[in-house]
Amino acid sequence: MSLPSHLYVMAFVYFIAGINHFRNPRLYIKIIPPYFPNPKLLNNVSGVAEMILAIALCIPPISNYAAWGVIALLIAIFPTHLYMFFEEKARMGLPKWIALLRMPLQLGLIYWAYQYT
Numbered sequence: 001m002s003l004p005s006h007l008y009v010m011a012f013v014y015f016i017a018g019i020n021h022f023r024n025p026r027l028y029i030k031i032i033p034p035y036f037p038n039p040k041l042l043n044n045v046s047g048v049a050e051m052i053l054a055i056a057l058c059i060p061p062i063s064n065y066a067a068w069g070v071i072a073l074l075i076a077i078f079p080t081h082l083y084m085f086f087e088e089k090a091r092m093g094l095p096k097w098i099a100l101l102r103m104p105l106q107l108g109l110i111y112w113a114y115q116y117t
Contacts, residue, residue: 007057007116014070015054021047031090033083049073057116067116074110081106 021028025043032039053073056066084090085099 011054011057018050070113
């Protein structure tokens with residue numbers, strides 16, 4: 001059973017994003033809402049999860065489950081987008097409208113992953 005090429009693109013995007021959690025952790029830690037404990041650990045866990053899910057997306061027998069995992073991860077990190085929108089210091093100098101656009105983009109990413117469930 002062969003996987004669609006767009007799935008490999010998605011896997012690549014998530015793998016690079018996962019690596020970036022370790023290359024530039026301050027970027028991610030800064031957008032974790034303060035009501036979540038241990039932002040450094042959460043950053044590391046989400047980075048590892050992105051890399052594992054990316055690899056799993058490329059394995060036909062489990063790619064369906066990995067796509068559901070991506071959806072779950074995207075839902076779990078949605079509070080960071082709300083935090084960026086409402087908290088100027090978390091926007092890192094970006095205009096508020098860009099923070100607003102990130103939310104529907106997240107829904108688009110969920111829809112993209114859903115195509116592979």
